[in-house]
Amino acid sequence: MRIRKLPIQLGQNAEKEIALRLKAGDERAFEDVFYRYYKHLYAIGIKFLKNPDLAEDAVQEIYLKLWDHRETLNESYAIKNFLSIAMKNHVLNVIRDQHxxxxxxxxxxxxxxxxxxxxxxxxxxxxxxxxxxxxxxxxxxxxxxxxxxxxxxxxxxxxxxxxxxxxxxxxxxxxxxxxxxxxxxxxxxxxxxxxxxxxxxxxxx
The missing domain is CATH 1.10.10.10 (Winged helix-like DNA-binding domain superfamily/Winged helix DNA-binding domain)
Known part of the structure; x- marks a missing residue:
């Protein structure tokens, strides 16, 4: 997948602002989050899974879960930290299931x-x-x-x-x-x- 950069215009409380937009179902906010943190999450996947396809699948799974459960998102919690922990748990579960x-x-x-x-x-x-x-x-x-x-x-x-x-x-x-x-x-x-x-x-x- 080709990753493009989007012009993201956020205020000083960027994480909270984008979380509130995402929680409200703003698809542009979701797109912002996707492209902002994709490389970070993919790097976590590669570190643990050592497989580009599995890492890509893991990232897609995490973003799908984020969108499906957006209404329960705590806007006071950093999105990057939330996604990082979710990604780490997911890839560890993949490895656990395989071994x-x-x-x-x-x-x-x-x-x-x-x-x-x-x-x-x-x-x-x-x-x-x-x-x-x-x-x-x-x-x-x-x-x-x-x-x-x-x-x-x-x-x-x-x-x-x-x-x-x-x-x-x-x-x-x-x-x-x-x-x-x-x-x-x-x-x-x-x-x-x-x-x-x-x-x-x-x-x-």
Whole structure:
């Protein structure tokens, strides 16, 4: 899609003004919002999905939801922040749907180790899971298979070696290299604060 620039004439309270217009069903206001924030939202989609088509679909979905629910929009809340959060949640859900085993694994393991309700940590957990999945995608095919079988399927070295028709030593080496890479990847790409990243590091060791 070709993105064009529109002459946007807004007052000092630009966000509130355009939100009020949008809430009232002003199609020009919606068009203003679309072209003003499209590139920002698309960048979020590419960052997480690594796929132009999926990122484009995600942006369209967010704008469709914005228009459908425009009457409930809180004009005191920055539209850019609202759209950014909605976009981030959407793309994380896309990744979760594509790789459900990761979310199930991380959720169950975190709940077991914390021994308490982790609802408040759900979004943070999704972020770490998405970043972990991105890191796994950057592994060589064999290392990715070894890591998934060891960590998410709970197989031991012997079982992985048998399934992949490789030696046990190969499995050990590939798993060691995979975990080292993923720990470095998480350190560089995730905001590692609190108990969740500590648990995540423990789980992939």
């Amino acid at each position: 459900q085993t990761i979310w199930e694994y991380l959720s169950s393991e975190v709940e077991e180790r914390l021994g308490e309700d982790t609802t408040s940590d759900a979004f943070q957990l999704q972020e770490y899971g998405a970043i972990l999945e991105q890191g796994i995608r950057e592994l060589t095919p064999q290392r990715a298979k070894v890591f998934r079988l060891r960590v998410f399927n709970g197989m031991n070295n012997e079982e992985v070696a048998s399934q992949l028709s490789v030696s046990i030593n190969t499995v050990k080496v590939q798993f060691s290299q995979a975990t080292k890479f993923l720990k470095d990847y998480l350190s560089k790409h995730a905001d590692l604060e609190g108990i969740l990243p500590i648990i995540l590091f423990f789980l992939i060791s």
